[in-house]
Amino acid sequence: MVRAARGEEPGDLLVRGAQVVQPGTREVFGADVLVAGGRVAALGGAGMNLQAARVIEARGAYLAPGFMDAHIHIESSLLTPAGFAQAVLPRGTTAVVAEPHEVVNVLGAGGLSWMLEAGRTSGLRVWASAPSCVPASEFEEGGARVDAAEVARMLAVPGVLGLAEVMNYPGVLGGDAGVWSILDAGRAAGRRLDGHASGVSGRDLMAYAAAGMHSDHEATTPEEARERLRAGLWLMVREGSAARNLEALLPVLLERPRRAMLVSDDVSVDELLELGHLDRLLRTCVAGGLHPADALALVTCNPAEYWGLHDSGLVAPGYHADLVLLRNLQDFGVLETFVGGAEARPGEVTPPLPGGRVDLGPDWDAATFEPPAHWPVMQVHPDQITTEAGPPGSGDARLVVADRFGRAERAACWTSGTGMHGGTLGLSILHDAHHAAFLGGSDADVRAAGHALQAMGGGAVVVADGEVRASLPLPYAGLMSDLPPQQAAACLNAVTAAARALGCTLPYPVTTLSFLGLSVIPALKLTPRGLLDVNAWRLLEP
Known part of the structure; x- marks a missing residue:
């Protein structure tokens, strides 16, 4: 990569004549982008004479980092990771942080390993967070129960970036020993602790944040969103099939908060195909007055920074060449999606784990x-x-x-x-x-x-x-x-x-x-x- 950047040998791919969108600096500028070894090697103009085995003429199209969904339950799309990739790669999504507590509630910790394995062959970059609330509360019992020791083991699995949404906020606020042992496991691993504090405000929200939470995606009003930002929580603005909060929270995004991102949480296959994925959210943001680079930051460098993915989320040397070539910055129509510098292609469906059948009882x-x-x-x-x-x-x-x-x-x-x-x-x-x-x-x-x-x-x-x-x-x-x-x-x-x-x-x-x-x-x-x-x-x- 260094030799290609210095012109000592050709790269693998050159995207020539692009308008590069750099959300980290809020810029759009003309440049050629050289890729080598799956990563961006250099950005330059005609004078640099960048060389590559393959050249794509962008002809002024916009080249942006691939989109990342920082909080999604792939299972809610009703698709496997490979099927999900087939639906979202053409929409510019190149990476997700999956929260697989749906399959873990049914099949146990093996469901997390299956999700990561299926993600590796899907065509997307699939990271995961370790489910923290299986079951979600003491009032229900699913197909599995995950305790703090199991959570600690899941947090050590390669590809797991943090502790998934801590939904049992009454357990957090009430000092429930089981809930707090799981929080301790997340802190001991030095990972992100995702929050989930629906309807929580005031002193309870301060207490919830003080327990070590780093984010929340349950804000539904501007007041709730600002309260979470002031409490030091990263704001995940959710727009999915079941909960639509983007329009209500857009005034807060127009204030350009430093620590915010867009997530879909739960989105079904019919909506993915009909309306789109993160590209749809970007259209809404730009139509509402947000600068395109600021909107793109919400699905690129911001989620990458939150999850500690320090070589993702920008079009910059050394970063993964997960890129999307766009017709314009209004409708975000995708011309081409690249993962690791190669044209994105959906992968193979991973065989299912045994179990998970429906048994409604003998009577x-x-x-x-x-x-x-x-x-x-x-x-x-x-x-x-x-x-x-x-x-x-x-x-x-x-x-x-x-x-x-x-x-x-x-x-x-x-x-x-x-x-x-x-x-x-x-x-x-x-x-x-x-x-x-x-x-x-x-x-x-x-x-x-x-x-x-x-x-x-x-x-x-x-x-x-x-x-x-x-x-x-x-x-x-x-x-x-x-x-x-x-x-x-x-x-x-x-x-x-x-x-x-x-x-x-x-x-x-x-x-x-x-x-x-x-x-x-x-x-x-x-x-x-x-x-x-x-x-x-x-x-x-x-």
Whole structure:
């Protein structure tokens, strides 16, 4: 690389005549970019006479660092890492930091190793963080339980950059010994501690930050965002399929905070193909008034700095040649994506780990699902993962959650805001323990949807009058499909259309339903053990 930079030998690739976007200096300037050994060797003009085995004429197109998603659950795309890469590489994404607690909740620590292995052959750079809350709280039990000793082992795995989102903030604030032993493991490893403090503010937020957290992606208002920045937390602005916060937080980004980034957290395959990935977020930022270099910093050098990836995130000598050639800096249309100086290509699907089947218990055929009449109604929002509590008797669709690991625990409550009636939408995806969830329908339709999930090895299904109207099999731990993205999206769109035909008004029914059991997000969430009042941190009396 040094010899190529000095002109003593040719490089591997020369991108000639580009407009280089350098987010670290907030500049756009004309330059040729020389790549050798998978890294940028030199930037220069015509006078430097850079030489390479292969030359690409940029003709004034914009060359930027490849985009990095600093916090994403690949499983939520419903794709394997290779399928995810196939969907996002053409959009300019070259790297992600995966938070694989979905597959770890189902399969245990082996799920993290599988994610990293699958990432290595995916075509993307895939790093990971070590799941900290498996299960998310004491109110649920999934397919695995991870303690501090297991977390310490995961933090030592090559490619693991830090401790994943610490969702059990009541445990942090209340001094729970198990939670604090996991924090101690993260500190002992000298790694980043990702936060997750939904609705936390004031003295509680100060206490949460004081426990050692470095970031948070749960801000939904400018006031919450500024409070987190003032508390020393890096601000991750989330824009995914279930929670859309970018528009609300754009005024804070226009203030150009030093420590901010854009993340998607959870984004489904249909949205990736239809709307894009981080390129979509960049379009929103620039249309809202942010300078293109400042917008690009939020998905390049800022996340690289946060995670300690000191040779990623810039177009600069010695940095990984993970690059994206763009038509312009308004719509961020991608002409070419490079990973390590080579044209990006999706890789091979890694075989699944054994386990993760759906087992609803031996008495499923006789099960009934009657919500307690005195429980409040879960009011669902179409574009957020938070819910609210409504008065009893005001619901219009029943929600059933059933343990899918053979323990035969089940609960039901009423919801409002979904519009679902006349049939059942069933899933084997329910953050984070990933039990089976069923929205709407009679007892018979819920049971039929459960049978369909068991037969597929997990997935999403719509049943009406005992008939399967649409389905998407997810044989990888009941969470991911090995279909190509276009086929998986077609199946998911069929499920969405079938749910809408039954009255569902949610823009992304599968994604929204999958969050109605997450026990650390206010205000009400349903687990197999009952309805949880998250703010009061207690299960309601049955």
